[in-house]
Amino acid sequence: MKKILYVGFGISPVMSGGAILYQEWLAEEMSSRGYEVVCFFGIPYDKLEFPFKPYLKIWEKNKVKYIVLYNSPNFPHYLTPPAGQCHNSQIEKLMRLVIRKEKPGLIHFHELQMHTASVIDVAAESSIPSVKMIHNYYDICPERDLMFKGKEPCTDYENGERCKDCLNILVKRKTFSKMLADALYSIFVVPLPRRLYKPLSYIFHCIGKYKNTFLSPLDLLHKSEQLGLQKSPDISDKSHRRRRFSCKIKGTSSLKKETTGEVSAPVTGDFSGRRKYFIDRLNRLSAVQCSSARSAEIMTGYGVNKDKIRIIFPSSKPADGIRSKPLRGRGYPVVFGYVGGKSEAKGLNVLTEAFSLLEQTKAKLIIWTPEKDIIVPEGANIEVRKPYKTDEMEKVFSGLDVGVMPSIWEEAFGLIGVEWLKAKIPVIGSRIGGIPEWLKDGENGYLVKPNNAAELSEKMDIFVKNPENIGKMQEKMKPWKSFAEHADEMVLLYEELSAKRE
DSSP states (O other): OOEEEEEEEOOTTTSOOHHHHHHHHHHHHHHHTTOEEEEEEEOSOOSOOSSOOOEEEEEEETTEEEEEEESOSSOSGGGSOHHHHHOOHHHHHHHHHHHHHHOOSEEEEOOOTTSOTTHHHHHHHTTOOEEEEESSSTTTOTTSSOEETTTEEOOOOGGGHHHHHHHHHHHHHHHHHHHHHHHHIIIIITTSOGGGHHHHHHHHHHHHHHHTTSSOHHHHHHHHHHTTOOOOOOTTOTTOSSEEEEEOOTTSOOEEEEEOOSSOOOOTTOHHHHHHHHHHHHTTSSEEEESSHHHHHHHHHTTOOGGGEEEOOOOOTGGGGOOOOOOOOSOSOEEEEEESOOOGGGTHHHHHHHHHTSOTTTEEEEEEOSOSOOOOOTTOOEEEEOOOOGGGHHHHHTTOSEEEEOOOSOOSOOHHHHHHHHTTOOEEEESSTTHHHHOOBTTTEEEEOTTOHHHHHHHHHHHHHOTHHHHHHHHHOOOOOOHHHHHHHHHHHHHHHHHHHO
8 A cells, every 4th residue: 555545525724623634634644654645625615617517626735735626516514415415426527537546555535525425436446445434423414413403412313304304494594694605605706805705704694694594495405406416316216226317517518427336326305315325335445434432333323334343543633742731739710611613512502501600700711612603691701712723722721721522412532632631631521422432530530411511510610619629630640642653553454454455
């Protein structure tokens, strides 16, 4: 294996998030070890082009080659009908082009948003060993986080009917501003200076608060299909093993492609068929990489073969440069920290409720978030800050006593947690998903029941009433593995998969 092709979604600083940063850290680490590395990542629109269609552009960043997919007809998350998330002939053609030109010895898939599940088939055509990392649950849930209507954990699809109820609510809640901003971005804004996009996007966000019923979910799906998403056969029609599809992009002629496979792409709205299609593709991979035992349990529960699963706990590259904080003594206020958005899945509302129950003169909560409209309880000692850069991590953590991760969704892992542990910052986190893999109750922090503000406040109060408990816990804390050690594990996996091919 001489060359690794990484396939993913998002590039920093254009986009942000733990999964986006992780895939870049891994690519850079492998490049530094002498592997030839190519990243095939999708990001949103780059510039106005007629005819409007997906295209590739080559970047180089930190000595790593990036082949960037622009103008994908697949919107991130749930803005694309399920058929488009399963397969798209243009994306498949571009994937074949990348493989043909780069000739990788192994393909490592990350998130498939803006790509399609069928790119796994394209990799299989060349008999190239391939592995996919499960960063979230997009492969089995179009909402991505297994959260019903974005409010509560969901494991019951009801053959896709529950998905329709869920996504209808999310579309009504969020997509007027997003679709309007994206439409103007691709049609009018792009030829103008890029700095105008953010203020215009914010304007439409505000408009959307009052006009979010202008686009119905059905209208949105029709709009998505007009932007290039092909219709697909009913998966219940067993007689059609081979069928021709047309993919029409606005302003272009139809492109045709033959598709085969045991499970055909579902018709628009067939979310149950989407899940079956994705699971079938995951089972065609050489391996499926999970970040926690809980993530592996969820994936096997939905049909991924157990013998495909490899559990490898990730790590954070910037955390390797963080020095441990000195032991905390007495003194107030006790500073709690939260990093993330305001979605209910992240549990920020639970945290602010829990914090408001504490004695405000002795405690402080700092929220690092990109969100602009965070609502905090009146009188609460809460400060909202913009996200920090990775090279500011040690400086930021120097003023933090306890990290809080109040997630109510099945976190695949939670990288921010191990970054706090590296700095010897105790953590209070939800007993859900992959969090218990690194957070050991009573050793490096406390585990609490998800979505339980009273219990969370009780654990926070242990540190508020006795700040010296922070120092006592710091003494017992063990460092998480380095990113280099994690990369060693990935090399072993790559070598195992490559050896099987030989």
